[in-house]
Amino acid sequence: MKTIKNIFWGSTMLLFTACNFLDTTPSDFINLDDFYKDDTEAFMGLTGIYNTLNSSSGYGEKYYQAIGTDDLTYYYTSSTAEVGLPNNNYTANDADLASIWQGLYEGINNANYFLERITDSPVSEANKKMYRGEATFLRAYFYFLLAQSWGDVPLITTAQTNTDNYVPNIKATSQAEVLKFVTDEMEKVLTDEENYSIGTIQVVGAGRVSRSAVKGILARVYLKRAGWPTNETELYSKAKYWAGEVIHPQDGSMTHALNMEGYAQVFKNLATDVYDPEESIWEVEFKGNRQDSHTNAGRIGSLICGIQNADVLQTSLGYSYGRYCVTPGLWDLYNDLDGDGTPELISTKDEDDPLNEKYNKDERRDWNIAPYRFQKRDDATVYWKKNWEYIGDVKLNNNGEPDLKDGQKQYATRTQYIERNAGKFRREYELVTPRDKNYTPINFPLLRYSDVLLMYAEAQNQADGSPSVESIGYVNDVRRRAKADEVNITDPQKFQRLIEDERGRELCFEGLRKMDLIRWGKYKEAMKKVSLYATDSRWSSGRQYLLIYATNGATSDRYQWLPIPTRELGLNNLLQQNQAWR
Numbered sequence: 001m002k003t004i005k006n007i008f009w010g011s012t013m014l015l016f017t018a019c020n021f022l023d024t025t026p027s028d029f030i031n032l033d034d035f036y037k038d039d040t041e042a043f044m045g046l047t048g049i050y051n052t053l054n055s056s057s058g059y060g061e062k063y064y065q066a067i068g069t070d071d072l073t074y075y076y077t078s079s080t081a082e083v084g085l086p087n088n089n090y091t092a093n094d095a096d097l098a099s100i101w102q103g104l105y106e107g108i109n110n111a112n113y114f115l116e117r118i119t120d121s122p123v124s125e126a127n128k129k130m131y132r133g134e135a136t137f138l139r140a141y142f143y144f145l146l147a148q149s150w151g152d153v154p155l156i157t158t159a160q161t162n163t164d165n166y167v168p169n170i171k172a173t174s175q176a177e178v179l180k181f182v183t184d185e186m187e188k189v190l191t192d193e194e195n196y197s198i199g200t201i202q203v204v205g206a207g208r209v210s211r212s213a214v215k216g217i218l219a220r221v222y223l224k225r226a227g228w229p230t231n232e233t234e235l236y237s238k239a240k241y242w243a244g245e246v247i248h249p250q251d252g253s254m255t256h257a258l259n260m261e262g263y264a265q266v267f268k269n270l271a272t273d274v275y276d277p278e279e280s281i282w283e284v285e286f287k288g289n290r291q292d293s294h295t296n297a298g299r300i301g302s303l304i305c306g307i308q309n310a311d312v313l314q315t316s317l318g319y320s321y322g323r324y325c326v327t328p329g330l331w332d333l334y335n336d337l338d339g340d341g342t343p344e345l346i347s348t349k350d351e352d353d354p355l356n357e358k359y360n361k362d363e364r365r366d367w368n369i370a371p372y373r374f375q376k377r378d379d380a381t382v383y384w385k386k387n388w389e390y391i392g393d394v395k396l397n398n399n400g401e402p403d404l405k406d407g408q409k410q411y412a413t414r415t416q417y418i419e420r421n422a423g424k425f426r427r428e429y430e431l432v433t434p435r436d437k438n439y440t441p442i443n444f445p446l447l448r449y450s451d452v453l454l455m456y457a458e459a460q461n462q463a464d465g466s467p468s469v470e471s472i473g474y475v476n477d478v479r480r481r482a483k484a485d486e487v488n489i490t491d492p493q494k495f496q497r498l499i500e501d502e503r504g505r506e507l508c509f510e511g512l513r514k515m516d517l518i519r520w521g522k523y524k525e526a527m528k529k530v531s532l533y534a535t536d537s538r539w540s541s542g543r544q545y546l547l548i549y550a551t552n553g554a555t556s557d558r559y560q561w562l563p564i565p566t567r568e569l570g571l572n573n574l575l576q577q578n579q580a581w582r
Contacts, residue, residue, distance in 0.1 A: 036121035052107030060298035071526035111139035133196035227519030243456035289436035297439035309374035314434030318427025349392035370423030527553030
C-alpha cells in the first residue's frame with residue numbers, strides 16, 4: 001500500500017499570472033511532512049489539484065471521451081462495432097471509465113489534503129485565503145462532474161492516506177445532496193470573505209479560477225439542479241442570479257463581452273495561447289507537446305475534434321485522427337435560419353437559389369463543421385486542403401484538379417454531410433513546433449461568455465414564465481456575432497426550444513451538449529432522432545454500423561449515466577452500482 005507521505009508530482013507548476021501559468025517544473029518528489037513551508041510550496045500543492053483538469057483522465061482525453069458525443073457528433077472508426085465510452089458501447093469494466101473515476105477522486109483527495117494543511121502553514125494570509133478558495137472550488141467542481149455523470153457518489157471531505165483507494169468503505173450520497181454541497185461550497189468561497197478569497201480574472205487569468213468563473217459555473221450547476229432528474233425548478237432563479245452576476249458584476253470583476261473579431265477567433269486564440277478573458281472565462285491549460293520538458297500537453301485537436309490529416313511529418317499542419325464527425329442534426333440546426341426549429345435551407349444544385357445551404361451565412365457552421373480535410377496528392381508526398389463536396393460541385397481528384405471522365409468534368413450527386421469532422425479545434429494554428437502526432441498545446445474552454453448569456457436567457461425564461469426583452473437581446477448578441485439572423489420569439493416554450501438549439505449551434509463540441517440534453521430530459525429522444533438518420537439520404541451507407549451508438553442511447557436509460565467501475569465496487573463494500581446499471 002502506498003501512503004500519501006511521498007507523492008510524485010509529474011506535473012508543471014502553475015505560476016501566479018496567466019502569461020506564465022505552466023512554465024516552472026517543481027521537484028519530482030515532495031515530502032509532505034515538510035511541505036508548505038512558504039507561499040511557493042503552497043502554490044505547488046495547489047498545482048496538483050489543478051492538474052486533475054489537464055490530466056489524460058480529465059479533459060486531456062478520457063473525460064471528454066465520456067461526455068463528448070451526443071446528437072450532433074459521433075465517434076468514427078473503421079470498426080464494425082466500436083467499443084468504448086464515445087460509442088455508448090461499454091461496461092463497468094471499461095479501463096477509461098476507471099481512470100476518470102480514479103482521477104477525479106485523486107483530485108478531491110489532493111484538495112482535501114491541501115485544505116487540511118494550508119491553515120497552519122507559514123503562508124501569507126492573502127495567499128492562504130486565495131489558495132483555500134481555489135482548492136475549495138475545484139473540489140466542488142470535481143464533485144459536480146462526478147454527480148452529473150454517475151448520480152449518487154461517495155462524498156468525502158477528509159484526506160485519505162491510501163493512494164491505492166481514495167474512496168474508503170463509505171456509502172454513496174444522493175445526487176441531490178452532492179449537488180447541494182457543490183453549490184454551497186462554491187457560494188461560500190465568494191461570500192465568506194473572512195476565510196476565502198477568489199481573484200478577479202484581471203489578476204489571475206483564464207487558466208485559474210476567478211470570481212467570474214465561480215459565478216458562471218454556479219449558474220451551470222443550478223441549471224442542473226433545476227433540471228432532470230432532481231427537478232428543483234425553484235432554483236432557476238438562482239441560475240438566473242449567478243449568470244446575471246457575470247453579465248453585470250457588482251464586485252469589481254471584469255465586464256465581459258463577446259469577441260467581435262469573430263467566432264473563429266475565439267478558437268484560434270485557444271490554439272495560440274492568446275488569452276481573451278472577456279470571452280473565454282475559464283480554460284483548461286495545456287502546454288507543449290511532450291517532446292519538450294512540458295508534460296501538460298493534451299489531445300485537443302489530434303484525437304478530440306480535429307480535422308482529419310494523415311500527414312505524420314512533424315513539419316505538417318498537425319496530424320489528426322478525424323474521429324469526431326457530425327450528424328445531420330447539426331446541419332439542420334444551422335439550416336434553421338429563424339430559430340423556429342424547422343430548417344429553411346436545402347440541398348440544391350441551383351447556385352442562384354437563396355435557400356441553397358451551401359451559402360449559409362452563419363459563420364459558426366463552417367468553423368464547427370470542417371469544410372475540408374487534408375488530402376495527400378497522388379503525385380507527391382504533399383497534403384492539401386480538399387473541400388468536402390456539396391451537390392452540384394465539380395468533383396476533384398487527389399491532386400486538386402477536376403476529376404475527368406472521357407474528358408468531361410464530373411459533378412457531385414450528393415452532399416458529403418456526415419463525413420465531415422468536428423472542426424472546432426484546428427492544429428494548423430498551433431505555434432509549438434515541431435508538431436507532435438498525438439499531443440497538442442491547445443487550451444480547452446470550460447466557460448465562455450456566450451454560454452453565460454444563453455444560461456441567463458434560459459434561466460430567466462424558466463424562472464419568470466416568459467422571456468424578457470433582455471434575454472431575447474442576449475440570444476441575438478450571440479447570433480449577431482455569428483452573422484445569423486436576429487430572432488424575436490416571445491412564447492416561453494418556443495423560446496426554450498430556441499435556447500436548446502442555440503446552445504447546440506454555439507457550444508457544440510465543448511463537452512456540454514450531452515449533459516444539457518440529460519438535464520432537459522431529452523437525451524433518449526435526441527438519440528432516437530439520430531437513429532432515424534440512418535434512413536435519411538444524407539447518411540452515408542458506409543457508416544450504418546454507427547447505429548449501435550444511437551440505438552443504445554435511444555433505448556436504454558443506462559447511457560444517461562456512467563456505471564461505477566467494477567474495481568471500485570470491489571474496494572468499497574458499502575458502494576452499490578447505480579440503478580441504471582444493475
